[in-house]
Amino acid sequence: MRKYNVAVVGVTGAVGEEILRVLEEVDFPVAKLVPLASANSVGKDVVFHTERVAVKELTESAFAENDVEIALFSAGGSISAKYAPYAVEAGAVVIDNTSHFRMDSDVPLVVPEVNPEDIDSWQTRGVIANPNCSTIQMVQALKPLDDKYTIQRVDVSTYQATSGAGKKAMEELVTQMREFFEFKLDESVHEAFAHQIALNVIPQIDKFMESDYTKEEEKMVYETQKILHRNIEVSATCVRVPVLRGHSENVTITFENPVDASEARDILRNSPNIVVVDEPAESNYPMPIVATEKNETFVGRIRRDIYRDNMLHLWVVADNLRVGAATNAVRIAEKWIERGE
Numbered sequence: 001m002r003k004y005n006v007a008v009v010g011v012t013g014a015v016g017e018e019i020l021r022v023l024e025e026v027d028f029p030v031a032k033l034v035p036l037a038s039a040n041s042v043g044k045d046v047v048f049h050t051e052r053v054a055v056k057e058l059t060e061s062a063f064a065e066n067d068v069e070i071a072l073f074s075a076g077g078s079i080s081a082k083y084a085p086y087a088v089e090a091g092a093v094v095i096d097n098t099s100h101f102r103m104d105s106d107v108p109l110v111v112p113e114v115n116p117e118d119i120d121s122w123q124t125r126g127v128i129a130n131p132n133c134s135t136i137q138m139v140q141a142l143k144p145l146d147d148k149y150t151i152q153r154v155d156v157s158t159y160q161a162t163s164g165a166g167k168k169a170m171e172e173l174v175t176q177m178r179e180f181f182e183f184k185l186d187e188s189v190h191e192a193f194a195h196q197i198a199l200n201v202i203p204q205i206d207k208f209m210e211s212d213y214t215k216e217e218e219k220m221v222y223e224t225q226k227i228l229h230r231n232i233e234v235s236a237t238c239v240r241v242p243v244l245r246g247h248s249e250n251v252t253i254t255f256e257n258p259v260d261a262s263e264a265r266d267i268l269r270n271s272p273n274i275v276v277v278d279e280p281a282e283s284n285y286p287m288p289i290v291a292t293e294k295n296e297t298f299v300g301r302i303r304r305d306i307y308r309d310n311m312l313h314l315w316v317v318a319d320n321l322r323v324g325a326a327t328n329a330v331r332i333a334e335k336w337i338e339r340g341e
């Protein structure tokens with residue numbers, strides 16, 4: 001099997017570290033690993049398949065100098081904006097985890113279980129975009145149900161972990177928890193979020209837009225429509241909760257047709273990379289601690305609305321660093337190879 005020179009941009013970050021783990025776990029055909037980060041990380045090593053590899057500084061020439069063929073970016077939108085073109089110029093396909101290219105009409109936005117065929121237009125810009133973490137796990141559950149019952153509208157509330165905002169945000173939660181036990185929480189500073197996150201719930205992720213929705217909420221609307229190729233109605237409320245890892249979502253779906261809960265359960269059970277955990281009598285349902293470090297999306301609390309036979313409620317949980325970022329990016333790379341590059 002052919003092997004590829006793979007760059008991981010942002011390799012020292014929450015997503016970058018997870019990309020390395022997933023590449024190892026799936027035994028991705030890596031000829032040479034090129035770990036890239038900021039100048040601050042030069043001198044650090046990463047371990048890949050038991051080998052120590054030195055982190056290099058991300059520069060304009062890093063891709064050409066290392067003959068990179070696949071570049072997985074997760075170092076922030078402005079970094080992708082500046083450096084992805086150099087990777088493409090060097091002949092690499094860019095798989096981008098940031099929001100920078102997602103809504104560009106000539107860049108495919110891909111969840112491999114949902115719209116793998118969109119990968120085929122990658123050559124237009126040389127970039128394939130990874131959707132937002134909350135969008136990925138939701139559309140994985142929506143797609144098979146849409147195929148059967150035709151979705152009209154989705155109303156979703158999210159309960160998003162701090163790791164969705166990166167390593168520093170996770171550390172902020174841990175620090176504040178420690179401060180609580182030391183009776184110092186009153187003096188606590190918060191930088192990653194608009195408010196203290198420990199012992200709190202914050203109904204704001206990213207900035208507020210003209211629509212009065214947040215940017216994160218708008219992403220869930222427009223990315224879902226782009227991935228499903230349909231302008232279904234979506235309304236999202238995105239909330240940050242004091243969880244380290246794993247996003248949960250309460251999803252209410254209105255269909256054009258009547259829906260049957262046990263049939264919907266079977267459809268989801270037979271869908272790729274979805275695990276149904278739905279035994280409420282045994283208090284068995286998806287939770288972040290169930291989904292952590294897993295590559296599947298967990299769905300439970302599946303029930304038809306009390307009043308409307310065309311409405312279904314679901315509880316969807318996935319590891320945002322894996323399903324919502326690293327695993328999806330690596331699955332895109334695998335599909336890109338499978339579909340003939």
Ligand SMILES: NC(=O)c1ccc[n+]([C@@H]2O[C@H](COP(=O)([O-])OP(=O)(O)OC[C@H]3O[C@@H](n4cnc5c(N)ncnc54)[C@H](OP(=O)(O)O)[C@@H]3O)[C@@H](O)[C@H]2O)c1
Nearest residue numbers: 010012013014015037038041074075076098164166167325
């Ligand atoms: N966390 C999630 O669940 C998630 C999900 C999907 C997408 N994303 C997106 O992925 C990106 C990274 O997120 P994260 O959570 O991994 O953030 P993070 O933990 O803060 O890591 C940021 C990474 O970017 C690198 N970086 C920062 N400035 C750089 C520069 N000037 N040049 C080169 N590298 C630079 C950092 O390197 P140093 O260590 O050297 O500073 C680090 O490796 C963001 O755009 C985010 O929106 C995140």
